[in-house]
Amino acid sequence: MMKIFAVAGSVFVLALVSSAERLPQGPPPPMQGVRQNVAGMDENHPVLMSYRKAIVEMKKLPATNPLSWQFQANMHGALNMDGANDAWRWCMHGNWYFLPWHRGYIYYFEKIVRKMSGDDGFRLPYWAWETEGQNALPAPFRQKQYNGMVNVFFDGTRVKAANSGMPLRPDDQSGSFATDWQNVRGVSQFTTSFAALSYGGLRVDKTMIPKRPVSMDHGAMESQAHDLIHDAVGDDTGNMGDPDTAARDPIFWLHHANVDRLWNRWRDIAGHINPDRVADKDWYDQEFPFYDENGKQVVVSVSKILELAE
């Protein structure tokens, strides 16, 4: 297997770009909780109670309602039989919008969970699969029952190993996906002409909605860490194994909360920076449609997503 190592870039460039990235505008965002590690949360943890409650409520709504579980999942990907909808099948894979698109997607999903659970401080927990000992599916997601009723965190399409709490085997390791993450975080460029050397993925042209950016080879974070978890949980037949169904599995959102967190950990490394404000303006200007907690469509640019999730 190819190992990717890269030398950290210039610290001076980092300083310049990160000051340009702070957009001084608008009132401070409302108080939000922080995302917490799901490890160590028991099934009755308040964060999980809120998430469970929201899923129950969302599943009562029809797939045509943007606040429904199915609609939210379909925004990522949908099966042919789910029918057509311009707001569906937007997941960005195989291009440099992979990270910001998923950041926006979980940002608005959190707002919907807050509304549907009545818990204003809700933040998604994250599944830190790269941490030693945390490469098993979190326990509250494995039980079929909760409190004598169906546990909405359970998804029977996962591989047996996942639902039985076995360590999910990373490529050629035993303890965690730590080595995969170590390799990926060493990829110093956000985008290059080679997918494997691009932490954030390959550059593709900006589009105007409703046209979607094209998908090419998966970038380093996507293919060498993120995809491994999808396959380890869903393999060939489970929801998590296919972008058309992945977001139906409640663990999807914890997986992506972690991918989102690791993007920041990558940027903590000197020289590891997001695309350039000027040269890569297209990245910042690309727009995507999401839905807010009132079921209203919002169209936001990558710049805006970065600002909102700051």
Ligand code: C2O
């Ligand atoms: Cu758009 Cu982890 O998938």
